[in-house]
Amino acid sequence: MRVTNAVLPGRSEPVTIVTEGGRITAIKESPGVGAPGEEVIDAAGRTVLPGLVNAHAHIDKTLHGGPWVSAPQVETVAERVAHERRHRDTHGLPSREYVASLVEAMVVAGTTHLRTHTDVDPGVGLRGITAVAEVARRYEGVIDIQQVAFPQGGLITNPGTLPLLRDAVEAGASVIGGLDPAGFDDAPNAHLEAVFDLAASTGTGIDIHLHDGGSLGAWEMGLIARMTREYDLGGRVAVSHAFGIAHPPTQAALLERFAEAGVALVSAAVYDAPVPPLRACAEHGVLLAGGTDGINDLWGPFGDGDMLRRAMLIAYRNSSRSDDELMLALDAVTTNAARVLGIEDHGLTVGGPADLVVVDARSAAEAVARVPGRDLVIRSGRVVARDGALVGAEGGNAPPH
Numbered sequence: 118m119r120v121t122n123a124v125l126p127g128r129s130e131p132v133t134i135v136t137e138g139g140r141i142t143a144i145k146e147s148p149g150v151g152a153p154g155e156e157v158i159d160a161a162g163r164t165v166l167p168g169l170v171n172a173h174a175h176i177d178k179t180l181h182g183g184p185w186v187s188a189p190q191v192e193t194v195a196e197r198v199a200h201e202r203r204h205r206d207t208h209g210l211p212s213r214e215y216v217a218s219l220v221e222a223m224v225v226a227g228t229t230h231l232r233t234h235t236d237v238d239p240g241v242g243l244r245g246i247t248a249v250a251e252v253a254r255r256y257e258g259v260i261d262i263q264q265v266a267f268p269q270g271g272l273i274t275n276p277g278t279l280p281l282l283r284d285a286v287e288a289g290a291s292v293i294g295g296l297d298p299a300g301f302d303d304a305p306n307a308h309l310e311a312v313f314d315l316a317a318s319t320g321t322g323i324d325i326h327l328h329d330g331g332s333l334g335a336w337e338m339g340l341i342a343r344m345t346r347e348y349d350l351g352g353r354v355a356v357s358h359a360f361g362i363a364h365p366p367t368q369a370a371l372l373e374r375f376a377e378a379g380v381a382l383v384s385a386a387v388y389d390a391p392v393p394p395l396r397a398c399a400e401h402g403v404l405l406a407g408g409t410d411g412i413n414d415l416w417g418p419f420g421d422g423d424m425l426r427r428a429m430l431i432a433y434r435n436s437s438r439s440d441d442e443l444m445l446a447l448d449a450v451t452t453n454a455a456r457v458l459g460i461e462d463h464g465l466t467v468g469g470p471a472d473l474v475v476v477d478a479r480s481a482a483e484a485v486a487r488v489p490g491r492d493l494v495i496r497s498g499r500v501v502a503r504d505g506a507l508v509g510a511e512g513g514n515a516p517p518h
């Protein structure tokens with residue numbers, strides 16, 4: 118494949134991208150001559166982004182594509198968890214149909230890689246893990262889906278969950294989750310020890326939901342940094358949401374500790390909750406990745422799975438105005454998110470994967486600010502979506518339903 122007249126992030130002159138065998142084999146100024154039968158796409162001066170990466174979702178919970186279900190107006194994580202526990206069976210959750218509907222929306226919006234936190238508890242067992250794994254197999258080669266075994270209902274306070282997390286790893290989860298070790302589970306040391314022990318003994322990564330804010334959240338993050346070093350898990354640990362990072366007295370010191378320990382941050386820029394600072398994270402060398410969090414589920418009504426829109430929200434919540442700042446937000450949903458997922462070769466470079474997203478913008482900064490539609494999504498050198506629809510959805514090469 119040959120994509121001509123393509124504007125890449127950080128470059129003003131259009132280039133030609135040549136792909137072969139699913140990889141980028143050349144990026145050059147002249148369009149050159151394609152081999153006989155080679156597919157040639159004229160980007161016509163539009164911007165080509167790398168595949169978008171969603172570092173935090175909950176696709177097992179989604180109602181996407183189903184009937185409208187009202188979410189409750191409640192204020193705490195505990196109330197939302199309790200509401201979900203009471204009603205998930207009524208709505209047939211987890212639903213393979215809804216999960217597939219959401220995954221398709223993500224693909225047509227340019228997402229090539231996804232990390233999703235799947236509920237594991239004695240009530241739902243591994244039903245979410247197996248449902249997501251089945252949908253992931255259906256879309257193999259189009260989108261890569263990584264599962265976090267997530268103790269949404271608590272770990273220490275919810276007996277029976279810990280052995281299920283181990284079973285979830287055997288069933289394919291590659292990351293261990295955690296949830297407010299102090300604020301929700303009321304046992305910070307025991308919770309974190311259980312998570313780190315399990316990750317160390319199963320060779321998995323760690324991604325902990327931390328809604329605890331202020332000095333409590335900051336203290337827990339210090340603990341996570343220390344344990345990451347003690348367990349030698351640098352580069353494999355992420356803190357999601359990290360509302361406590363906004364606590365001014367400890368922010369710079371914590372970012373320094375995260376950089377040293379190899380702990381990444383993940384933000385979905387949700388509602389009015391604090392968002393980690395783009396510029397300060399970049400200056401300290403802390404990876405800040407973007408995610409969507411839950412999309413249209415029993416927790417809340419919003420979301421569409423569009424990672425470019427999420428980059429815009431992260432930038433907006435950071436009061437970003439300059440192109441440089443907008444590019445930091447793009448990094449959060451591309452390069453940084455890929456590194457959090459353990460993908461080392463992400464990006465538009467020769468030798469890298471031929472994952473390209475063509476958008477109607479004249480620069481990457483414009484794409485973040487204006488959130489244009491995705492004209493083409495190319496995965497491993499093959500067009501998988503065009504103008505908001507899967508390619509081949511009418512009997513061609515789209516994944517079967």
Ligand SMILES: [Zn+2]
Nearest residue numbers: 234326410411
């Ligand atoms: Zn979440």
